[in-house]
Amino acid sequence: MTDPAAEAAPSPLESLSTEELRERAFALARKRLDLAFFWDVIEHLPHSYNAETDGSVGSIGSVIDNIVETYQEFHGRGYGEEEPLLRAAFVDYIEKHGKGSR
Numbered sequence: 001m002t003d004p005a006a007e008a009a010p011s012p013l014e015s016l017s018t019e020e021l022r023e024r025a026f027a028l029a030r031k032r033l034d035l036a037f038f039w040d041v042i043e044h045l046p047h048s049y050n051a052e053t054d055g056s057v058g059s060i061g062s063v064i065d066n067i068v069e070t071y072q073e074f075h076g077r078g079y080g081e082e083e084p085l086l087r088a089a090f091v092d093y094i095e096k097h098g099k100g101s102r
Contacts, residue, residue: 013091018083021090028098037093044082044089 013021029037079086 011091011095013094018079018087018090021087021094024098025090025093028094032097034097041086041089044086045079 013024016024025037028034
């Protein structure tokens with residue numbers, strides 16, 4: 001039987017900054033070649049919701065802006081309201097897949 005107090009104890013990873021968690025999770029995902037993890041992160045970045053294009057040649061500027069902003073968010077700049085969700089995803093990924101990888 002599991003100890004409920006042990007289950008409620010916060011992860012030691014919670015004390016790390018979001019950037020440190022991101023770096024660790026990304027390093028682990030790169031090592032595992034886990035493209036699904038990266039795709040999931042991209043889908044939860046704040047700017048990924050704002051990609052509005054009409055398919056015309058004139059909309060290419062907004063597409064490039066979107067790519068640049070998504071790149072910046074992907075590298076830890078500007079998680080916005082999604083930061084708690086992304087932190088939880090990083091901690092979860094490290095705990096699930098990081099055993100013995102350090």
